[in-house]
Amino acid sequence: MKKLLQSVLLFLLVAAAWPAQAQHQLGNSRISGDFGFNGMYYIPDSLIGADAVDSKVRANAFLNLLYSNGGFSAGMRYEFYQFPLIDFEKLNYKGQGIRYFFADYKNDFIQVTAGNFYEQFGNGLTLRAYEERQLGIDNSLLGARIKITPYKGIYLTGVWGIERLNFDTYVGRRDFVRGLDGEINFGEMIPKIAEKGFVFNVGGSFVSKFEKADEEINVTVFPGTDTVRQAVIATDKIPQNVPVWAVRTSFGYKGFRFDGEFAQKMQDPTVTNDFIYRKGNALFLSATYSMKGLGIAASFIRADNMDYRSQRMMKTNSLLFINNIPAINRQYSYQLLADYSFASQPNGQIGVQLQVNYQIPKKSKIGGKYGTDLTFNFSRFHNIDRQWTPEAIALGTLSGTDGYTSNLFKFGPDLMYQDIGFEFHRRLTKKWELTLAYNYITYNLELLQGHEGIMRGHLVAADLLWKVAPKHALRLELQHLYTKDDEGSSIYGMLEYSISPHWFFSVGDEWNYGNPDKAHKLHYYNIAAAYVWRTTRIALNFGKTKEGILCIGGVCRAVPASYGMGLSVTTSF
Amino acid sequence: MKKLILIAAALVFSATLWAQEPLMEKNLAKLPAVTIQTLDGQPFNTQDIQNDGKPIIVSLWATWCRPCIAELMAIADEYEDWVEETGVKLYAVSIDDAKTSARVAPFVNGKNWEYTVLLDVNSDFKRAMNVNDVPFMCILNGKGEIVWEHTSYAPGSEEEVYEILKQLSKEK
Numbered sequence: 001m002k003k004l005l006q007s008v009l010l011f012l013l014v015a016a017a018w019p020a021q022a023q024h025q026l027g028n029s030r031i032s033g034d035f036g037f038n039g040m041y042y043i044p045d046s047l048i049g050a051d052a053v054d055s056k057v058r059a060n061a062f063l064n065l066l067y068s069n070g071g072f073s074a075g076m077r078y079e080f081y082q083f084p085l086i087d088f089e090k091l092n093y094k095g096q097g098i099r100y101f102f103a104d105y106k107n108d109f110i111q112v113t114a115g116n117f118y119e120q121f122g123n124g125l126t127l128r129a130y131e132e133r134q135l136g137i138d139n140s141l142l143g144a145r146i147k148i149t150p151y152k153g154i155y156l157t158g159v160w161g162i163e164r165l166n167f168d169t170y171v172g173r174r175d176f177v178r179g180l181d182g183e184i185n186f187g188e189m190i191p192k193i194a195e196k197g198f199v200f201n202v203g204g205s206f207v208s209k210f211e212k213a214d215e216e217i218n219v220t221v222f223p224g225t226d227t228v229r230q231a232v233i234a235t236d237k238i239p240q241n242v243p244v245w246a247v248r249t250s251f252g253y254k255g256f257r258f259d260g261e262f263a264q265k266m267q268d269p270t271v272t273n274d275f276i277y278r279k280g281n282a283l284f285l286s287a288t289y290s291m292k293g294l295g296i297a298a299s300f301i302r303a304d305n306m307d308y309r310s311q312r313m314m315k316t317n318s319l320l321f322i323n324n325i326p327a328i329n330r331q332y333s334y335q336l337l338a339d340y341s342f343a344s345q346p347n348g349q350i351g352v353q354l355q356v357n358y359q360i361p362k363k364s365k366i367g368g369k370y371g372t373d374l375t376f377n378f379s380r381f382h383n384i385d386r387q388w389t390p391e392a393i394a395l396g397t398l399s400g401t402d403g404y405t406s407n408l409f410k411f412g413p414d415l416m417y418q419d420i421g422f423e424f425h426r427r428l429t430k431k432w433e434l435t436l437a438y439n440y441i442t443y444n445l446e447l448l449q450g451h452e453g454i455m456r457g458h459l460v461a462a463d464l465l466w467k468v469a470p471k472h473a474l475r476l477e478l479q480h481l482y483t484k485d486d487e488g489s490s491i492y493g494m495l496e497y498s499i500s501p502h503w504f505f506s507v508g509d510e511w512n513y514g515n516p517d518k519a520h521k522l523h524y525y526n527i528a529a530a531y532v533w534r535t536t537r538i539a540l541n542f543g544k545t546k547e548g549i550l551c552i553g554g555v556c557r558a559v560p561a562s563y564g565m566g567l568s569v570t571t572s573f
Numbered sequence: 574m575k576k577l578i579l580i581a582a583a584l585v586f587s588a589t590l591w592a593q594e595p596l597m598e599k600n601l602a603k604l605p606a607v608t609i610q611t612l613d614g615q616p617f618n619t620q621d622i623q624n625d626g627k628p629i630i631v632s633l634w635a636t637w638c639r640p641c642i643a644e645l646m647a648i649a650d651e652y653e654d655w656v657e658e659t660g661v662k663l664y665a666v667s668i669d670d671a672k673t674s675a676r677v678a679p680f681v682n683g684k685n686w687e688y689t690v691l692l693d694v695n696s697d698f699k700r701a702m703n704v705n706d707v708p709f710m711c712i713l714n715g716k717g718e719i720v721w722e723h724t725s726y727a728p729g730s731e732e733e734v735y736e737i738l739k740q741l742s743k744e745k
Contacts, residue, residue, distance in 0.1 A: 034703035120695050123671040199613045250614055286675040295679025326671050331637040357683020473728035498727035535722045572703040
């Protein structure tokens with residue numbers, strides 16, 4: 001086994017080094033790729049909760065290779081996560097091998113893909129196979145895909161595949177996904193529409209998952225009471241095929257644009273919805289208007305029982321999702337808001353989001369020489385209205401029944417997340433640039449993280465850039481989160497010096513000075529240096545990471561506390 | 574454990590092998606042909622990224638990526654002059670996915686950018702370009718060949734971009 005591993009690695013390294021020695025392009029064929037390594041040496045620190053780990057040195061590494069020649073392309077990814085970083089180990093993202101490979105051919109009429117592929121139908125309410133490497137998400141489908149353009153403006157896609165589950169080998173899997181999607185782009189079909197400045201698209205998709213059902217499901221009735229007992233859902237009561245369908249449209253005229261999609265899921269009793277037989281549905285609406293210097297974007301989302309996965313017993317966050325219910329709130333990269341970032345709740349959320357961007361014109365009295373950018377943001381998300389059905393009340397459990405009824409446009413009783421924010425950005429002089437931000441965040445800890453309470457906090461942030469000399473810049477980032485809830489107030493400061501285009505150095509510290517527990521008024525410092533050469537980046541860092549949540553695009557995962565030294569290398573060629 | 578370090582060392586070593594490869598070689602790579610979208614939601618083939626024989630900048634960015642925005646804002650301040658001097662055209666390809674892609678147009682207009690903005694909602698172009706992280710920027714010469722690539726942004730690195738553009742427009 002070890003020999004095999006070594007030889008595979010050796011082969012890959014040689015294969016990867018070969019095109020570098022030769023040329024990127026030989027005639028029409030081209031080989032390219034990218035590589036990433038992320039390693040860490042862990043030091044235990046009981047105070048921050050960084051436990052001793054069995055192997056102190058851990059690393060994630062991958063190599064992508066891509067070959068293309070005209071309309072043909074093929075590629076693969078080798079991943080080495082045998083001793084993964086501890087947060088990936090917690091997701092069970094552990095193993096090594098090739099779990100992504102494909103061959104693809106396309107011309108103007110057809111595209112055929114065999115192997116692994118990523119795909120999205122519409123806004124992703126029915127199907128979204130995607131990859132978010134930093135979160136350990138890779139739900140590519142292994143199978144085949146065909147895309148056809150039978151007539152100008154008409155797009156058809158068909159897919160069949162088994163969803164990737166970490167380093168699982170696919171052997172013995174009893175589940176697969178198939179789907180169809182169609183879209184008509186009227187602007188393309190009838191040029192007059194586009195010429196007049198209109199955009200008009202309609203589309204629809206149908207996806208169905210299959211999972212063999214030959215084991216009955218045991219559920220707990222009256223949990224937490226004296227009459228607690230076990231009940232059984234018989235195998236013939238478990239649907240093996242669960243379809244989802246959706247219709248969508250886009251309409252635009254000049255600076256205005258509207259997008260809407262509605263999806264419905266058929267009976268799908270799973271562990272994440274307490275085995276209810278209620279149908280699921282989701283509605284996504286978005287309207288935007290923009291002109292030079294002004295942009296307004298408003299959106300609405302409601303999702304009810306729309307957690308849709310390849311396996312009904314899978315409850316691990318982020319694994320085996322077929323669809324994706326978008327979290328439409330604005331994403332922040334503020335260190336102190338990392339723990340209070342909203343994660344999409346596919347089984348029940350209703351919310352709105354509004355963002356306005358405005359630029360006070362350049363060379364105006366108020367706007368200054370370079371103009372001033374202002375941003376306003378508002379988001380608010382609730383859970384959905386849920387009234388248990390009489391049957392569920394009588395039985396003392398949702399499981400095995402229709403569960404609940406829900407008023408489509410009623411906000412549920414509990415606020416999950418709210419954000420009111422302002423941002424100001426201005427280049428003051430040729431050498432100085434300033435960004436100021438204020439946010440008022442309300443975050444429901446109980447519904448989003450499972451521990452009691454609601455966090456209400458004020459965040460003030462400043463980002464000051466000073467171009468010391470040509471190619472030399474100093475950046476200061478300051479943040480203060482003021483709150484009486486959860487772990488109390490924190491302050492964060494970071495100083496970064498960069499010598500463009502190669503060097504970055506930074507020191508930063510987060511101090512949880514307001515923690516109600518005196519022993520936990522801790523510092524989380526970090527020192528980092530990075531070297532960038534073209535598309536190669538090598539970074540070293542040393543410091544402490546607070547236990548928290550890492551979110552990218554509304555999908556989150558828990559990050560354990562850690563202390564130690566990290567090395568990361570990425571490159572593409 | 575030792576094996577892990579060995580493997581890591583080998584991988585790092587091989588990475589430097591690629592890094593040392595000269596980019597200014599004959600037979601330069603061109604952009605891959607991938608269908609993405611315009612801001613109006615119309616399909617757009619990335620081989621149609623063209624500028625009448627003048628240089629092109631292609632930037633991969635996202636509305637949630639702060640260094641990306643800093644880089645594009647820094648260039649925006651100089652862009653008028655660059656266009657005048659070198660005839661350059663900048664294509665800003667957003668990798669925002671479904672949940673934020675609708676906000677790209679208002680964002681870009683709110684910032685008053687003069688760039689040609691495209692949407693890579695499914696990250697197809699990003700994958701075909703072998704891009705790990707954004708910001709990623711590349712410069713194409715008049716023949717559409719990639720002559721320079723760079724990842725990450727440090728304030729002031731737009732000066733290097735400018736120097737290359739000047740050189741390219743001189744070569745012509």
